[in-house]
Amino acid sequence: xxxxxxxxxxxxxxxxxxxxxxxIGLILYYSMLDLNGDFTLANYQNFFTxxxxxxxxxSFWYAFLITFFTLVISYPTAYFLTKxxxxxxxxxxxxxxSWINLLLKTYAFIGIFGLYGPVNAIIEVFGFDPKQILFTxxxxxxxxxxxFIPFMIIPIFNALDKMNxxxxxxxxxxxxxxxxxxxxxxxxxxxxxxxxxxxVTFIPALSLFxxxxxxxxxxxxxxxxxxEQQFLVAQNWGMGSTIAVFLILIMFASMxxxxxxxxxxxx
Amino acid sequence: MKxxxxxxxxxxxxxxxLWFAASKLEASGSAGGEGVLTVxxxxxxxxxxxxxxxxxxxxxxxxxxxxDSNEAMLTKIRQGGSxxxxxxxxEYTIETMIExxxxxxxxxxxxTNLQNIDPYFLDLPFDPKNKYSIPYFWGTxxxxxNPNKIPEHITFDSWDDLWDPALKNKVFLVxxxxxxxxxxxxxxxxxxxxxxxxxxREATEKLKQLNGNVKAIIGDEITPLMINxxxxxxxxxxxxxxxxxxxxxxLDFAVPSEGSNLWFDxxxxxxxxQNIEGAHLFINFMLDAEVAAQNAEYVGYSIPNKxxxxxxxxxxxxxxxxxPPEERRSNLEVYENLGLELLGIYNEYFLEFKxxxx
Numbered sequence: 001x002x003x004x005x006x007x008x009x010x011x012x013x014x015x016x017x018x019x020x021x022x023x024i025g026l027i028l029y030y031s032m033l034d035l036n037g038d039f040t041l042a043n044y045q046n047f048f049t050x051x052x053x054x055x056x057x058x059s060f061w062y063a064f065l066i067t068f069f070t071l072v073i074s075y076p077t078a079y080f081l082t083k084x085x086x087x088x089x090x091x092x093x094x095x096x097x098s099w100i101n102l103l104l105k106t107y108a109f110i111g112i113f114g115l116y117g118p119v120n121a122i123i124e125v126f127g128f129d130p131k132q133i134l135f136t137x138x139x140x141x142x143x144x145x146x147x148f149i150p151f152m153i154i155p156i157f158n159a160l161d162k163m164n165x166x167x168x169x170x171x172x173x174x175x176x177x178x179x180x181x182x183x184x185x186x187x188x189x190x191x192x193x194x195x196x197x198x199x200v201t202f203i204p205a206l207s208l209f210x211x212x213x214x215x216x217x218x219x220x221x222x223x224x225x226x227x228e229q230q231f232l233v234a235q236n237w238g239m240g241s242t243i244a245v246f247l248i249l250i251m252f253a254s255m256x257x258x259x260x261x262x263x264x265x266x267x
Numbered sequence: 268m269k270x271x272x273x274x275x276x277x278x279x280x281x282x283x284x285l286w287f288a289a290s291k292l293e294a295s296g297s298a299g300g301e302g303v304l305t306v307x308x309x310x311x312x313x314x315x316x317x318x319x320x321x322x323x324x325x326x327x328x329x330x331x332x333x334x335d336s337n338e339a340m341l342t343k344i345r346q347g348g349s350x351x352x353x354x355x356x357x358e359y360t361i362e363t364m365i366e367x368x369x370x371x372x373x374x375x376x377x378x379t380n381l382q383n384i385d386p387y388f389l390d391l392p393f394d395p396k397n398k399y400s401i402p403y404f405w406g407t408x409x410x411x412x413n414p415n416k417i418p419e420h421i422t423f424d425s426w427d428d429l430w431d432p433a434l435k436n437k438v439f440l441v442x443x444x445x446x447x448x449x450x451x452x453x454x455x456x457x458x459x460x461x462x463x464x465x466x467x468r469e470a471t472e473k474l475k476q477l478n479g480n481v482k483a484i485i486g487d488e489i490t491p492l493m494i495n496x497x498x499x500x501x502x503x504x505x506x507x508x509x510x511x512x513x514x515x516x517x518l519d520f521a522v523p524s525e526g527s528n529l530w531f532d533x534x535x536x537x538x539x540x541q542n543i544e545g546a547h548l549f550i551n552f553m554l555d556a557e558v559a560a561q562n563a564e565y566v567g568y569s570i571p572n573k574x575x576x577x578x579x580x581x582x583x584x585x586x587x588x589x590x591p592p593e594e595r596r597s598n599l600e601v602y603e604n605l606g607l608e609l610l611g612i613y614n615e616y617f618l619e620f621k622x623x624x625x
């Protein structure tokens with residue numbers, strides 16, 4: 001029996017070794033090479049210069065903004081979805097746009113937000129001058145939030161849907177207001193859904209790169225942009241890998257931050 | 268136990284298949300050989316009717332593949348496994364390819380149409396005596412702009428016009444370190460191949476003052492956006508400007524007088540070629556006056572083919588914006604291959620400039 005349980009790990013270990021550990025190992029290895037393929041730690045030294053540190057902070061800030069607005073929109077949406085008659089149909093309708101290629105959706109926004117696009121046409125109807133919407137940090141956050149909403153809604157919806165409604169009735173019967181019920185009962189019971197939603201949004205948001213060019217016109221520079229440039233233009237795989245190592249570290253930290261805490265004795 | 272073994276086996280097999288597929292993909296174009304010619308060119312860079320004509324005349328089947336950057340093409344040819352008979356890199360990449368011994372010498376006795384090429388485009392520093400490469404298209408980097416959307420005094424006779432406060436939030440830049448840094452260096456009267464760190468530093472500081480005017484730094488999306496008048500001014504390549512002007516008649520193009528980049532795309536035969544005889548036939552075919560003229564009409568870039576100029580519309584060939592006369596070309600510079608280290612420094616400065624925008 002013991003042998004069997006150990007053997008059952010083999011396929012998973014093999015998978016993890018080949019597709020998780022080996023790539024990370026390669027990134028670490030490359031991060032310690034210079035342009036001539038010699039061993040160096042200069043890339044790490046280079047990362048701790050003001051340019052890259054500012055870039056890390058900007059990436060962090062925008063990822064935070066994107067995650068925050070995605071959550072603010074997604075939580076109430078998921079909540080009202082669970083109250084709907086055909087909730088699974090509605091959920092489906094929200095998920096379908098995520099089947100469309102990300103780049104296509106991004107290109108569509110170039111047209112929508114353009115000076116002669118529909119949004120500015122509406123603004124003009126109300127008698128205002130056309131606004132510069134495209135190539136601003138506003139449009140960047142907007143498009144990113146739009147893209148991540150389905151990924152945030154699904155885990156929150158599942159958590160809300162699984163919740164036993166009698167707990168809410170009990171809370172209301174015992175005299176708690178709607179707000180207190182939300183704060184003390186509903187939200188704590190769905191916090192796991194919120195946490196996984198934050199993970200699937202925050203982590204990819206840190207390394208967005210195509211949208212930074214197409215929608216923000218390179219006025220928002222993230223670590224993803226820098227990695228792309230190092231690999232494709234400067235052909236400096238070492239520096240590109242070094243930035244990737246820091247990205248992995250930040251992601252690891254954010255996973256720790258949002259990890260599931262072991263429940264104590266309190267129910 | 269058995270199912271576990273199967274699962275482990277499945278992973279190993281998946282890896283094997285992925286490996287196989289990857290090596291297959293890398294070796295694309297390997298179907299080459301007698302009677303087949305594999306051409307590796309930029310997208311939208313040949314009139315497809317000419318490929319048909321070549322196939323008819325010679326009985327050779329052409330396999331046509333495209334790339335979108337010199338670096339991507341270089342990587343593929345460097346890795347080997349490919350069988351490209353013809354590639355069309357830009358001059359600084361040709362320099363690298365000669366250095367790395369990736370090219371086959373061209374037998375000039377088989378290129379009888381070489382006499383059609385204007386001598387100005389032959390025997391250039393990146394390939395003395397054209398041992399390895401034959402001119403295909405050429406052009407400059409300049410500014411495409413909409414005169415109706417900017418004040419009259421701005422004509423882009425000088426790069427400094429880009430810094431004019433009247434252009435607030437009206438300027439697109441192309442997302443290329445060499446192009447943007449080169450523009451900054453040129454505007455200060457320095458060479459766009461500068462290896463002097465203080466000059467690069469100064470150019471970066473000057474570029475940073477462009478902050479309020481820059482609307483976006485983007486790639487090929489510039490073409491549709493300029494056609495739709497999303498911005499009034501854009502740094503761009505001459506051929507791309509010609510494309511835009513074909514669609515939007517309000518646009519005009521200028522190469523500022525302080526100087527700019529002059530570039531050449533030449534045909535080469537990579538070491539991996541399988542049909543060297545066919546490659547020579549193809550190069551000679553493309554240099555034919557009528558063929559070159561037809562190609563220029565389709566692609567819109569400038570050709571180095573003197574004999575073909577006679578066949579083109581006088582208006583096209585006398586247009587100094589796209590065919591600058593020789594005395595105006597004297598202050599244009601060709602990109603030198605700076606080496607990876609310096610290219611990295613150009614990129615760091617470019618990144619610093621991008622980060623200063625908001």
